[in-house]
Amino acid sequence: MNPASSPLERVNDALLHPTNHLVGLVYDLLAACQEHGLRFDWRDGRCRVRSLRGGPDGMIDVPLRKSVFRAILARLAVLCNERRPNSVSPYGGQGEVVVGGYPAKVFRVEFVNTPDEQRLELTHVSPEAIVPVPSQSTLPFPAPRRVFVNYTAAAAAILVVAVLALTNAALHAVEGEVDWALVGALVALAAVLVPVIASVSYLLFRLWQWLFRLWPGRMGTRE
Secondary structure, eight states, X not given: OOTTSOHHXXXXXXXXXXXXXXXXXXXXXXXXXXXXXXXXXXETTEEEEEETTOOTTOEEEEEOOHHHHHHHHHHHHHHHHHHSTTSSBTTEEEEEEEEOSSSOEEEEEEEEESSSOEEEEEEEEOGGGOOOOOOGGGSXXXXXXXXXXXXXXXXXXXXXXXXXXXXXXXXXXXXXXXXXXXXXXXXXXHHHHHHXXXXXXXXXXXXXXXXXHHSHHHHOOOO
């Protein structure tokens, strides 16, 4: 695109002559709204694009297939959820998209993507208006590595207690003499079971995380 052209001209060029398929098209649209926000409304095979600043020349009307516009909205939903997990649904919401670089550029995205209505607003956000992204400790799930360590420690503690209890029983099994063979077998069993239990627990956690992302409204959230 010609960097000297207006934002609406760049949008028109991006929609009529997209580069790098969907991914490139989305980034071209984001780049076009750096100066001021843009609103997109799709209806009857055409996409009406308006500058949020208004003005007599602040609108264009571009032919665009409905499937293409809905794909653009779906891609933006994915980018919003990469910035902030579960911030928007595939059918609409408000979120933020970060475009890499130094400094990074942040865009506010508000959209509706239902079979009956498709619209979009893109706004370049100043650094002062950016809402901080929650840390790992405030997300619905803790970091996977930390969860793995926690489950490993818990499994190890449980097995150590079990080994001590069984060892105590072995001390009194044969006239107060220690059955060292039994103790050795229990220690070996603990060494084998700790990583097994930790791995199974971690896989169950990942399954729960997948189910939460699949049905966020039904699985609830963690305080």
